[in-house]
Amino acid sequence: MDPVTPPPVNAIVHGACKQWWTGAERSHCGGCCKTFTSLTSFEKHRKGLRCNPPESVGLVARQKPYGDLWGLPAPEGGYAGLRGDTSDADGNSGPLAATSEAR
Numbered sequence: 001m002d003p004v005t006p007p008p009v010n011a012i013v014h015g016a017c018k019q020w021w022t023g024a025e026r027s028h029c030g031g032c033c034k035t036f037t038s039l040t041s042f043e044k045h046r047k048g049l050r051c052n053p054p055e056s057v058g059l060v061a062r063q064k065p066y067g068d069l070w071g072l073p074a075p076e077g078g079y080a081g082l083r084g085d086t087s088d089a090d091g092n093s094g095p096l097a098a099t100s101e102a103r
Contacts, residue, residue, distance in 0.1 A: 005065040021066045037062075037071030045070070 007013060007020040014020075017033040027042035028035045032051040036042040036059075045054050054061070054070040061068040075082055 007066070011066070019067060021064070021069070026069070035067065035069055037069055041071045044072075 008022060011020040011022055012026070012028075014028055014030070014033065016030065019028070019033055019035065021028060021035045025038055026035055027037075027039050029042060029045070029051060032045075034045070034051075034054060036045065036054075041054075041059055044057050044059060045052050047057060058073070059070045060073045061070055063069075
């Protein structure tokens with residue numbers, strides 16, 4: 001946690017470790033004091049009814065003003081690929097970018 005960055009007024013603060021975070025979807029573990037992007041990420045680190053190092057269960061850290069936020073990795077090709085967005089060599093994007101109709 002960056003001691004210089006003060007928590008905003010909407011921050012949630014864990015009483016024991018004093019770590020803060022924002023976002024209603026976040027999950028913070030009272031056992032290891034790590035913060036997760038979602039309940040899914042939190043549950044993934046709790047394999048075997050104990051805390052496991054987040055990186056050992058495939059989670060990745062994202063730097064935030066309040067410290068590391070652990071979550072699932074982005075899908076291969078990025079999130080745009082999930083929507084069917086593509087880009088061609090000229091930088092045109094969209095579902096038709098790779099076809100001759102887009103030119």
